[in-house]
Amino acid sequence: MSNPTAAMLVIGDEILSGRTRDANMHHLAQELVKVGIDLKEVRVVSDDAPAIVAAVRALSEGFDQVFTSGGIGPTHDDITADCIAEAFGRNIDVRDDARALLAKAYGARGVELTEARLRMARIPDGAALIDNPVSTAPGFTVENVHVMAGVPSVFQAMVASVLPQLTGGTPLLSQALRVMRPESEIAGPLRDLAGVYDDLSFGSYPFQANGVYGAQLVVRGTDGARIDAAMIALQEAFPDA
């Protein structure tokens, strides 16, 4: 049986404009590997409602689980929650359970629950809240879409809240061998090994370091003993590695 699949949707003008680097993709990818959910696609779209709605629909239909990051804060450019509601044809409004979470947290600090703050309690009908132990304002899950914050510390906390509730698969294992030879010299032996170990996947990721070409050879699969055997064969094929 194959593993469940996943996609990620990053809502990120800041990333598309080159001002900031995305950090959440890398974190989610690492966490999903551990639980055996295969991340198959990531999309980054701008803070544009039609683009977000279309991407949510496409990814929700195409993959078992979808994780979004960004656009659920209190400012006017935070439009993700409304877009999710639109994508699934649901109503959205300030919801009592989310309002209660915010009222308690702000109350404890003696801070008023303003209209701007209440925006963070706008949750589509029927969504399940995602716990936010860092800064209270919850994420939420609608159908197979998990809507989370863009601030990395909050995103990571929400991922930790969501993942234990999902059905995972067989964790994908991998080992790597760094070979300081150009890919064009590696290609033949690597292809032969990939043919022998056809239950594993062999990737070659070239790099350049101090003017020398090399490649990171990565063997992936779900059977650790098979990967061990393939790594021994790789080391024999590239004894100078």
Added chain:
Amino acid sequence: MSNPTAAMLVIGDEILSGRTRDANMHHLAQELVKVGIDLKEVRVVSDDAPAIVAAVRALSEGFDQVFTSGGIGPTHDDITADCIAEAFGRNIDVRDDARALLAKAYGARGVELTEARLRMARIPDGAALIDNPVSTAPGFTVENVHVMAGVPSVFQAMVASVLPQLTGGTPLLSQALRVMRPESEIAGPLRDLAGVYDDLSFGSYPFQANGVYGAQLVVRGTDGARIDAAMIALQEAFPDA
């Protein structure tokens, strides 16, 4: 007149598996801003032919320019060139002009042009080659899709080769103000300013630093004087920034 639009397609098992962080997205985003081409979407897909073909077709239809990175090397997992040919219904084979480039470079180093190396001369019919001053093996352009290497130094060199040939637009300018207050306190005044300066776009990007919440407020537009005026108004609204 609005700027030309662009999308990027990253072919990257390595990124989706969490082993490596993408570096090319950030570089391309920064370069496109300078020439007034609006990067609207990025997709990361795995080294899977149907996924690559579908993404190439969708992005080529949806945007003025498409830039791909990854999967054009000599190893068996480099399938991008064949996928591009399939996406556009073109034949692909070793092409004389690309073979000549490789033969000259390898010849100068006294290195044989093996079958694996010749894979890098596989170019779809009718494609224009993209110069690779770093490591010779060319990228190529088919219709509005620019196919480039994944190694960052080579990707960057190819971007530098391609961009001067494209029609750009008005460079998007931006200025930022870092405000050490939670977004929920910023939201009201920021929304008001966004209403007054409705020819500009106002973004708020929250962060957490040493336990304190703040936000990077970013004003974007094409008129530098208007952005200057908006920044003065922002500073007046948040005098503690």
